[in-house]
Amino acid sequence: MMLAVLNFKNLVDFEEQLQFLDDLSHADVQVDLKISPTLPVPNDFENFEIISQNLTIKERTVGEISPSVLHHLNISTSFIGHLERRKSLNEGLLIVRKRLENALENDIKPIISVGQYSNLELVTEELDILLKDQPITKPIIIAYESLASTEMGRALYSIDEIRDVHNKIREFMTTHYPAIDYQLILGGHMDEVGSPIANAIGYDGVLIGDRYHTLASFQPVLNVLNNLSR
Template identity: 85%
Template structure:
């Protein structure tokens, strides 16, 4: 099982680094990826450091380039995280440009969808992002209930996240059978939601910044470890 833990800008960076240090001493059986707000060297043995963002190919200021990630040993990056897209008004065209840059530089994308909870619109959003992109290596698709993330509680039903799961699987099988991908679920995921996502058929979960210390995260980690054994 895959788990992606994504810190946000309001979490103190020293606290994030302490979390990583503590986690490096913990038992981690799940395929765990951690995205601090600023990339740090990917040198840990029991989890992978990933990036929260990747720039477009054109010259920009203040964004993270593939060469920065490569120098840190980072090979995975979020592309168009939903909260970035909403707060910074990033349209799908910009996200497509980020995806293109990732693919050209062997960066595995974590491609976020779910800006709108309507099933048809989720599939349409995914189709726009993948259209005409030459994808020959594995990718990660993250469906996130944006409202649940923003409100801090699960606002979706089991039927809803099952229907989303089935729709995305059907779309990928019909239109992109050649793409190897993992599908993960986000939106207030915890030790209760993770087994539900696993039972539905998601390959993993996306977890936000509710857990600032290993002690707080440990109950979730224990469940994730059990699901992965």
């Protein structure tokens, strides 16, 4: 089944997000759909999963989401170091690694974001810094995102580029971390056109940003994702 992760980020009106979730709860969803509202809400929907945009480090902090909050809301998946957060807040890989450690210790499935740099060697270097010596015994999600495409609001990558990234990450994981069970998803202006391309290349799913604020606007993408999952 195709995996799709929809992230509302922080500029979408929260009431609009709640309406979207309610409308989607009555829709035909054949894809493994995970949705990340700005503020976590209880994960009690039947046809999609609520996930978290972020998770704190283990040390005491202020204004971040703890594993305890996520467990209370029945949320078991969280982004760890989303690329836009890393860029806008200057969040380095060592901080992201601490977030990952906290997720693993508290049975939170991480969505690990990579792609801050377009160089293929740097992509796998990011992964290696995050994964090395981590006690990963359960499935994880790796999200490669074309950061420039996300920021500019249009697909700036070529098919050859995202195929090369796919192949490089697959080869790296097979060679260096063969025991890790993972899904690889593609982000960066994903829509009803980009999703089938990602699927054909071999990605397990797609990461979709905050362009879709209503079920009506998202429906064409959902229709394509449902067809890909059949």
